[in-house]
Ligand SMILES: *[C@@H]1O[C@H](CO)[C@@H](O)[C@H](O)[C@H]1NC(C)=O
Ligand SMILES: *[C@@H]1O[C@H](CO)[C@@H](O)[C@H](O)[C@H]1NC(C)=O
Ligand SMILES: *[C@@H]1O[C@H](CO)[C@@H](O)[C@H](O)[C@H]1NC(C)=O
Ligand SMILES: *[C@@H]1O[C@H](CO)[C@@H](O)[C@H](O)[C@H]1NC(C)=O
């Protein structure tokens with residue numbers, strides 16, 4: 254190299270979009286399935302989910318071990334194998350819920366005696382009997398994880414003890430497969446839409462450390478059995494109160510629970526009220542109790558059938574993010590495709606881990622699950638579009654910068670500067686990663702001098 258001119262010998266730009274094999278894990282599409290003969294397991298389109306959560310195992314009030322009702326054993330023992338047929342990479346979890354029997358669409362309400370779990374939490378020996386039994390039963394039935402569905406802690410002591418349970422549960426789950434080729438069981442928990450209520454706050458530090466993720470139960474805010482005004486039971490926003498999902502999610506984040514461990518609940522059910530006055534029929538209109546069913550709860554599938562048979566018009570209110578329809582005196586509030594899409598867009602924007610539907614079999618021909626997936630893809634496409642625009646611009650800037658650099662050096666050289674000696678034989682490797690949800694772009698730019 255006689256000439257002291259700097260040679261820009263090589264400029265490699267190579268772009269390698271790599272599709273994540275772990276893409277599915279970066280966005281959780283979970284769903285609860287309620288064990289019963291009414292919703293056969295083979296009907297579940299498990300290809301639309303990454304995680305399916307089978308419910309519910311109960312807790313014995315004497316031994317604190319899990320109880321699988323004998324009628325449900327057939328479902329539990331075949332669940333994982335059956336849902337794997339349509340989606341070999343599906344992950345199944347067993348959910349624990351200590352309450353009364355309930356209908357599939359509905360809701361778990363608050364008709365629950367919390368004291369069984371409270372007293373389990375209260376004693377270290379009861380906690381370990383609960384933990385051991387949960388691991389044993391999950392393994393026996395071939396589940397890959399355990400979910401605790403307990404929305405009814407009663408006291409501050411419950412919350413402190415819950416933190417201890419999660420510490421011990423995590424330790425047990427981590428050490429359990431040490432002697433085998435099995436992977437560790439996952440641990441998840443369903444939580445209220447807000448981290449604090451009354452004088453109680455969830456044991457957030459322990460949850461962060463010990464849970465794989467938490468399901469925010471972002472529905473059932475208003476029930477026709479309890480309130481005589483029509484309500485958006487799963488409102489994303491509410492201009493008149495804090496009872497809404499956005500408020501709750503922001504509280505969780507503000508309490509330093511990571512977005513990357515928050516999974517947003519989506520209801521596949523709605524509620525029917527009887528209007529007090531057919532002409533006053535918006536959200537928050539006076540009502541006189543339930544309509545259509547005993548507790549007013551209706552699966553999405555049933556709502557769609559019902560509205561089709563009455564040829565009812567389905568409205569969408571974007572300030573609450575809810576759909577509703579009016580049939581005579583019946584006012585039915587629920588999430589249709591619009592509400593679900595808006596919620597997925599919200600979850601993406603807040604960088605949450607994903608969503609979790611309650612319950613999968615209430616969907617109508619998988620319309621809601623398809624809408625959720627479609628919105629997720631649309632979001633991905635938007636990101637990719639941005640990259641496609643961003644990419645050439647970046648390349649042009651880099652090229653211009655190199656040319657400017659080259660000319661500068663040349664200029665300096667003619668002025669007799671020595672700066673180019675310093676640069677001699679030095680090579681630069683500039684590597685830049687643009688990290689998108691589902692793609693990596695690598696630029697490698699080499700300057701050889
Ligand atoms: C709740 O459970 C506790 C412990 O099993 C029992 O002593 C109590 O009577 C129950 N309360 C109700 C209202 O069922
Ligand atoms: C679960 O167990 C509690 C007592 O621990 C009982 O009151 C409740 O009815 C049980 N629920 C179901 C669904 O069996
Ligand atoms: C267990 O419950 C009893 C009675 O409610 C209470 O006095 C005690 O402090 C609790 N112990 C723990 C470890 O929470
Ligand atoms: C694992 O193996 C060790 C020693 O081989 C044994 O002491 C321990 O009990 C085993 N643990 C389990 C969970 O089987």
Ligand SMILES: *[C@@H]1O[C@H](CO)[C@@H](O)[C@H](O)[C@H]1NC(C)=O
Nearest residue numbers: 500503504505506507508509
């Ligand atoms: C967020 O948390 C901080 C303290 O951790 C508190 O001061 C603040 O009021 C909270 N913000 C909201 C909107 O709740």
Ligand SMILES: *[C@@H]1O[C@H](CO)[C@@H](O)[C@H](O)[C@H]1NC(C)=O
Nearest residue numbers: 535536537569570571572573
């Ligand atoms: C949503 O409903 C509220 C209450 O009925 C009403 O005031 C508001 O105008 C509605 N917004 C939209 C966008 O429909």
Ligand SMILES: *[C@@H]1O[C@H](CO)[C@@H](O)[C@H](O)[C@H]1NC(C)=O
Nearest residue numbers: 477478479480481540541542
């Ligand atoms: C709602 O109104 C109905 C009929 O007026 C009444 O029977 C019921 O007790 C009321 N429910 C509530 C929760 O106020």
